[in-house]
Amino acid sequence: MDLMTNLMPAAAEIFLLVMVCVILIADLMIRQSGRLVTYMLVQLTLLGCSVITVGTHENGVVHAFNNMFVDDLMSDVLKLLTYLAVSMMLVYSRQYLTVRGLFSGEYMVLALFAMLGMMVMISANHFLTLYLGLELLSLSLYAMVALQRDSAVATEAAMKYFILGALASGLLLYGMSMLYGATGSLELGAVASAIQSGEADKNLLVFGLVFVVSGLAFKLGVVPFHMWVPxxxxxxxxxMTMLIGSAPKLAAFAFVVRILVEGLQPLVQHWSGMLVILAIASMGLGNITAIAQTNLKRMLAYSTIAHMxxxxxxxxxxxxEGYGTSMFYAVVYVLMSLGAFGMIMLLSREGFEADTLDDFKGLNQRSPWLAFLMLLLMFSMAGVPPTVGFYAKFSVLNAVVGAGHIWLAVVAVLFSLIGAFYYLRIVKLMYFDAPESHTPIKVDSDAALLMSVNGFAVLLLGLLPNQLMSVCAVAVQQSLLLP
Amino acid sequence: MIFGLPIISVAIWLPIIFGILVLATGGDKNAPLARALAMVGSVLGFLVTIPLYTGFALDTSQMQFVELHNWIPRFNIHYHLGVDGISVLFILLTAFFTPLVVLAGWQVIEKRVAQYMAAFLIMSGVMIGVFAALDAILFYVFWEAMLIPMFLIIGIWGGQNRVYAAVKFFLYTLLGSLLMLVALIYLYNQSGGSFSILDFHKVAIPMTAQILIFIAFFFAFAVKVPMFPVHTWLPDAHVEAPTGGSVVLAAIMLKVGAYGFLRFSVPIVPDASHKLAGVMIALSLIAVVYIGLVALIQSDMKKLVAYSSISHMGFVTLGIFIFNAYGMEGALLQMISHGFVSGALFLCVGVLYDRMHSRNIADYGGVANTMPVFAAFFMLFAMANSGLPGTSGFVGEFTVILGAMKANFWYAFAAATTLVFGAAYTLWMYKRVIFGAAANSHVAELTDLTLREKTIMAILAVTVLGMGLYPLPFSEVMHASVNDLLVHVAHSKLP
Known part of the structure; x- marks a missing residue:
């Protein structure tokens, strides 16, 4: 009985792990031509995970494994969105990877392992669990980036990612060890109460906090720890870029909230000051540098920095208000970034990457529909109503002003204005310029359908954003036991 | 409500739905269908706004035809629409111009017809939304959404330097809007969690905050009006935009800025408005005089009309910030009249441009010889632009000057110079383009107005004359609201 109460909250993770092993073995028996079977199996696994997550949902906060693991509304919501994001990623990338010979079992298994890492991060209630999840995610991603063995650029990217990621993990662990030294515990709740009691060594705590925040900033990719992102x-x-740029942002959000808000809430005046600097630097550098990019993926990388x-x-x-809107922002960002990277993949074909800005020239003449969807996504990223990106920005600004930091809101909108320029440039290229290539655009029907749904979701959620906003707010409220 | 229909919602969404239908006709093979559908949509769009005028109660300053539904309960944001004497005429003006714009682009626009027509229809609905929104966020959503179709219109169908103009237009206006958004969120927090504009009118705000809010609003609205010194986007946008785009820009979009001053700045931060009225008046007078002089030296007809617009809009902001009934009603009348006149002038320039593909005054001369009917219409609109009594241009300018005279003789004196400059630049341009012997072989080959163009011109000519001779139907709807606004503004809102 005791075992079952421990296992139930983690049922989705356990199911996923079992399925990953099954798929890994099953894939050995499948020839390349039948890879679609693996693909369907993966999608079914994701569906199964969603059913289990919904089915095992319980009201309130449930702890398991000696408080190392937590199952609450926020984790359930974030996990469901993670499944959705990974599933969308797989649909978008199927054709793209097939023509490049990368549509393999390893790829899908690694993606699932990465997702398992995200889920563990989302549900972690202990420094070690957090770290375990983070490393599982990161190691899978390093391997995925390097999957294209004969591409020098990809290998270089993987090396950079790995080395900087390892450095960040080191920083994080170092910070955690200091916090452990000061508080005598690794469990988030115990850490918080130890700090609250005032017996912990303040210097050591703040020192540890600096390392932890640096490590988090590395993983989020915010300035000045952003070098790896572009x-x-x-x-x-x-x-792989799509996978890195989408679902893990949800996990990263959970990660930051778990550590800073649940574990280190008593140090809030220390870490919020650090975050202000990180936020302003990221919005500034991200938005300004993005203007100079000619490669769309690089531009989106800098845009990610700004969005984070x-x-x-x-x-x-x-x-x-604050944590809820942050979560809403992360969810909206994931939706938009899936669409934007999806568009690059849709326009790419065998031996050709549509990842420079010039590839988008005259898209309105080649395919008005795709151009319109991209227009929606770009205006959403820029935060122009009636798209959902506006409400993401609006609700964050509202929280910022509500907390009394009006100057911060003004800084944020000024950087958004700079940001609007480069999103607008994509629209300009698509609508005002003549196309450079007249190769017909061939798109798979499943990916095209998903693209339409994705683009319209951006518009529809923009017209009726209340539901999603409330879900995020309620999730955060219940999970963090806030008033 | 008429037949149980929420009229304002219908006026907003009908053009937008037709816009989407027009888009659905697809490529240029179906251009005739797209045109026809756009025409039907725009005419219907105008017809549904008429009950707003006929059913309008003159004796109250309350909001009428109110629609109130929950939209985003989490932030207490409502789908809240309504009109009063200040906004109702602009809704009609917007809907009135859409069919004319569709008609004006009937033959001239040959590529991507459906997208062009759809952009105008959707923009029409969205602009009506701006004028009717009573919830700050709903207003903001319409306000920003308005930029997207205009950006595309300038950028796709514009002239040579269109991309520069489109991006400049978008970023200029976005800067102001974003600062306004911060101000709106601040007011939301101050008002205890309401985004209703009418609630904002009641909130007490300390002076420093009032001034900061005023500045934020100023950036948003002054850019749209446009006031000196943030007017520089307008000549670029006008010159590069296709005729229809220029017409909508001049006739409607500029009014949105002045409307913003009346709906937001003045009632929400009256103390700051009074305190900074001097600056606003100074900027308005600079626009009237200096921009009038700038208009005089333009060699490009569209640029000339664009500068003339800025100069005339200076009258509007002057009228608003002298805070008396003449000034404010004059400002509103001037906005309506300027809508008709500047729209008509841009259409006239468009008529010439379609034939000669030049906007340079120097390329013309003696057009009257080959296009007598056009010359007559153009004459009327040029006269209206210079404020000749009997045309609509006179009514607004005269009332504002009256109001200014009550406030300060020198305001009135400076403002009245426009009657000289306005006449000078408009009529001088008219003379160089229309009179004399045919300047070159191209002019000699011009053909006069087609039936389609005659229809557009005739409709506008009747309106301009009608409003000039009998302005009561326009002014009577605004009395109650203007008086109420002035009473409201006279009370300090300092805590």
Whole structure:
């Protein structure tokens, strides 16, 4: 009985792990031509995970494995969105990877392992669990970036990612060890109460906090720890870029919230000051540098940096309002980035990557429909209503102003204005310029359908954003036991 | 409500739905269908707004035809629409111009017809939304959404330097809007969690905050008006935009800025408005005089009309910030009249441009010889632009000057110079383009207005004359609201 109460909250993770092993073995028996079977199996696994996550949902916060693992509404919501993001990623990338000979069992298994890592991160309630999840995610991603063995750029990107990622993990662990030294515990709740009691050594705590925040900043890719982001986004095959740029942002959000808000809440005035600097630097550098990019993937990398900076603003504001809007921002960002990278893959074909800005020239004449969807995505990223990106920005700004940091809101909107320029340039290229190539665009029907749904979701959620906003707010409220 | 229909919602969504239908006709093979559908949609769009005028109660300053539904309960944002004497005429003006614009682009636009027509229809609905929104976020959504179709219109169908103009237009206006958004969010927090504009009117705000809010609003609205010194996007945008785009820009989109001052700046931060009125008046007068002089030396007809627009809009902001009934009603009348006149002038320039593909005044001369009917219409609109009594241009300018005279003689004096400059630049341009012997072989080969163009011109000519001779139907709807606004503004909102 005791075993079952421990296992139930982690049922989805356990199911996924079993399925990954099954798929790994089953894939050995499948020839390349039948790879679609593996693919379907993976999608079914994701479906199964969703059913289990929904089925095992319980009200309130449930701890398991001696408080190392937590199952709450926030984790359930984030996990469901993660399944969705990974599933969308697989649909978008199927054709793209097939023509490049990368549509292999390893790829899908690694993606699932990465997802398992994300799930562990999302549900972690202990420094070691957090670290375990993070490493599982990171190691899978390193391998995925390097999957295209004969591409020098991809290998370089993988090396950079690995070395910098390892450095960040080191920083994080070092910080955690200091926090452990000061508080005598690795469990988030115990750490918080130890700090609260005032018996812990303040210097050691703040020192540890600096390392932890640096490590988090590395993983989020915010300035000044952003160096890996453009190179990895650019160098990795677009399918992998999409995976790196989408679902893990949800896990990263959970990671940051678990450590900073649940574990280190008593140190809030220390870490929120650090986050302000990180956020402003990211929005500034991300948005300004993105203007100079000619490669769309690089541009989106810098745009990610800016968006992550914006997301941090919500965390700075605090409260249900702040954390809830941060989560909403992360969810919206994932939706938009899936669409944008999906578009690159849709326009790519055998031996050709549609990843420079010039490849988007005159898209309106080649395919008005895809151009329109991209227009929606770009305006959403720029935060122009009636797309959902506006509400993401709006709700974060609202939290920031509500917390009394009006100047921060003004800085944020000024950087958004700079950001609007490069998103607008994509629209300009698609609509105002003549196409450079007249090769017909061939798109698989499943990917095209998903693209339409994705683009319209951006518009529809923009017209009716209340549901998603409330879900995020309620999830954060219940999970963090906020008033 | 008429037949149980929420009229404002219908006025907003009908053109947008037709816009989507037009888009659905696809490529240029189906251009005739797209045109026809756009025409039907725009005419219907105008017809549904008429009950707003006929059913309008004159004796109240309350919002009428109100629609109130929950939209985003999490932030207490409502789908809240309504009109009062300040906004109702602009809704009609917007809907009135859409069929004309569709008609004006009937033959001229040959590539991507469906997208062109759809952009105008959708923009029409969205602009009506701007004028009717009573919830700040709903307003903001419409306000920003308006930029997207205009950006595309300038960028796709514009002239040589269109991309530069389109991007400049977008970024300029976005800067102002984003600062306004911060101000709106601040007000939301101050008002205890309401985004209703009417609630904002009641919130007490300390002076420093009022001034900062005023500045944020100023950036948003002054850019749209446009006021000196943030007017520089307008000549670029106008010159590069296709005729229809210029018409909508001049006739409607500029009014959105002035409307913003009336709906937001003045009632929400009255103390700051009073305190900074001097600056606003100074900027308005600079626009009237200096921009009037700038217009005088333009060699490009569209640029000339664009500068003339800025100069005339200076009257509007002057009228608003002298805070008396004449000034404010004059400002509103001037906005309506300027909508008709500048729209008509851009259409006239468009008529010439379609034939000669030049906007240079120097390329013309003696057009009257070959296009007598056109010359007559153009004459009327040029006269209206210079404020000749009997045309609509006179009504607004005269009322504003009256109001200015009550405030300060020198305001009125400076403002009245426009009657000289306005006449000078408009009529001088008219003389160089229309009179004399045919300047070159191209002019000699010009053909006069087609039936389609005659229809457009005739409709506008009737309106311009009608409003000039009998302005009461326009002014009577605004009395109650303007008086109420002035009473409201006279009370300090300092805590």
């Amino acid at each position: 190179d990895v986004y650019h160098g990795a095959p677009t399918a 900076g914006f997301m941090l603003l919500g965390l700075i504001s605090g409260g249900v």
